[in-house]
Amino acid sequence: MANSDSGSVPDMLTPEILTPIWMKAFEEKRYKDALLLGLVSYIVFRERNSEDEQMASLLAIRAVIDNLSPRPSGDQCSFCGRRPPAVRLAAGPDAFICDDCVSTLNATFKESDTR
Ligand SMILES: [Zn+2]
Numbered sequence: 001m002a003n004s005d006s007g008s009v010p011d012m013l014t015p016e017i018l019t020p021i022w023m024k025a026f027e028e029k030r031y032k033d034a035l036l037l038g039l040v041s042y043i044v045f046r047e048r049n050s051e052d053e054q055m056a057s058l059l060a061i062r063a064v065i066d067n068l069s070p071r072p073s074g075d076q077c078s079f080c081g082r083r084p085p086a087v088r089l090a091a092g093p094d095a096f097i098c099d100d101c102v103s104t105l106n107a108t109f110k111e112s113d114t115r
Helices: 015-027 031-047 051-068 099-113
Strands: 089-091 096-098
Touching: 015 031, 015 051, 031 051, 096 099
Parallel strands: none
Antiparallel strands: 089 096
16 A cells, blocks of 8 residues: 555554553444454554554454354254253254253144144
8 A cells, every 4th residue: 555644643543542442342332333443453553563463453353243243053952042061952954953942842742642
């Protein structure tokens, strides 16, 4: 990126300033604000060639993305929501079911069979 204004990144954008702002946004679950702050931090520290701060910014961005992303549903029962090791799971094409829910459904279906 050609930049005739090298050093144009405001000096006030230091880790000491940016980190508490990011932490506040993250703790208040304002993840989109935190994401933008992480991106701004990354750009600022890249301009300054601060490797450690760049890495910290990437970790901050990843923490935000982890919180914004839907949880993978592959590891919990689609019926009761419990997860291993509390239950054992069986997988269907788009759902999972645990051993407890299988037992419950078995009992339910047996009752309806005896009618
Ligand atoms: Zn279940």
